[in-house]
Amino acid sequence: MHVLTNGTVVDADGVREADVAIEDGEIVAVGDTGRGDTTTDVGGKFVAPGLVDSHVHLMMDGRPDVSTAQGESDFDHSYIAAANLRKAVEAGVTTVRDLGATGTLALDAGRAVAEGRLDGPRVLACAKNVVMTGGHGHWFGREADGPNEVRKAVREQLKRGADVVKCMATGGVLTEGAQTGAPELTYEELAALVDAADAKGVPTAAHAHGKDGLLNAVDAGITSIEHGTFMDREAAEAMAAEGTYWVPTAAALRNIVENPDAGIPKSAMEKADEAAEAFVSSFEHAEAAGVDIAMGTDAGTPFNYFDNIADELAYMVEYGLSPEAALEAATVTAAELCGLDDTGRVAEDYRADLVVLDGNPAEDADAWQRPEAVFAAGDRVV
Structure with a gap:
């Protein structure tokens, strides 16, 4: 002892x-x-x-243009993941939830940590994101259209051992041609996704920036909203009423808008600038409505490094949370979101x-x- x-x-x-x-x-x-x-x-x-980061991407290394990773092999991504795991745990992060990687990379990383082959935090993972054809993050996701195809895509991730099922309810900042706030998967598709995950008792997470896509996800029974950038009072109250968690990922936008001339694609910069303006009021609405907030960073996105994960707590305080509330979001609430009752x-x-x-x-x-x-x-x- x-x-x-x-x-x-x-x-x-x-x-x-x-x-x-x-x-x-x-x-x-x-x-x-x-x-x-x-x-x-x-x-x-x-x-x-130890900190619980409920939204990371182990295969990403903070480069300014994430699309360049499309030309790399899974071996390249595995080396990046191993380095990120070490950086995270040395920064005091003892659990991470990976919300999108190629193939079974993040699931394999979790097993490697659990078996003592890699140093790092405990890893929970979704395997592949479920996305509409050509949707946000399609290049490392599982493209699916229509409720039946979405249901099959979810079952594939569950077969791989996914701890959570992640989907794209709206467009995103870092995908060329995607409209940040526009709905992508429909309500019917999201409902099929939740139903398939619920059959195995697995929680769900939805990338959602815009209000319409966010409300679709909440109405469908999604467990957590990731980003929630354009959340308004109605959306926040809907989340609170349904017990939907919010994972703000403040570091993701912060690290883009603070690096305007560092190689981030122009389209991403423009979308991030617009989103950053709306993001401040999202915190105000979430706090007023009593939404459960869980810490997540989107680590791996541009200039959003795993050894800087603790910055997220300071960002949340800047947006209006007390240090005590940020502590709770980054520990017990994030653990609860991840389904962990021992952390x-x-x-x-x-x-x-x-x-x-x-x-x-x-x-x-x-x-x-x-x-x-x-x-x-x-x-x-x-």
Whole structure:
């Protein structure tokens, strides 16, 4: 048993002075833990849950023009994924949810981490996105048209072992010719997707920027809306009423609009600038309606690097969340969205996914930067 002594525990349940005991990858005691076989003195430090990023793309490396990846092999993408996994866990991210990769790349990466062949966070993955023919992200998605074909596409991903089914309900910023806010998959197609996933008890996620496509997804029973850029009051209230999670991915737009002359395609820059203006009010509507917010970054998109995932918490605070709310979004709420009941808190019987920080993240969102120590399933990786 390894014990972290003399520290201050901070999570969604509050702040308290407590030792934390770790054994066989789990937290076995918080508080009076007794003597451990080994100890680490974290006096003056804060012990918090590891971050949960519920929207990443392991095969992407932050290059300015993601379309250039189309000419690369799955082997190239696997090397990128391995590097991203290491960067993420060293940054204090102990769980990621991959929402789109070629073939079974992300699922395979998750198995490699679980079996100890790669260092990284726990990986949940969707396998391929389900998209309309020629839709957003079609080059690495599973194109499908009509409810029956969409249902088959979902079943293919479930057969591969998908932990979540991801689809494109609207166009997107980074696909040439796609209209960011325009609906792509129809309500009937989305309903078929949800029905097929529900049969296996698997959650669903929909890329949705525009209001009409977002409402289609909510009405169809989608578990989470990714981006939600043009969310208005009606859309936010619909999400709250249905219990639909929102994954804002603030870093995705932020890292595009702040790099206007760095090689990002002109069409993407124009769409991102328009979307960024609307995004501010999305946070206002979501908070007013009481939408559940889960942290996700879209890591891998232009200049959106895996070692900078913790920036998302500071961005959420800039958009109006308190540091405590950002902490909750990035730990227990994101874990709940991912279907994990053993992650996101510093509590007995939870996975020993922990970070040791110099500052109190419930008071300062920048405290997540540069953790002094990171434990992933009990193993110290930093």
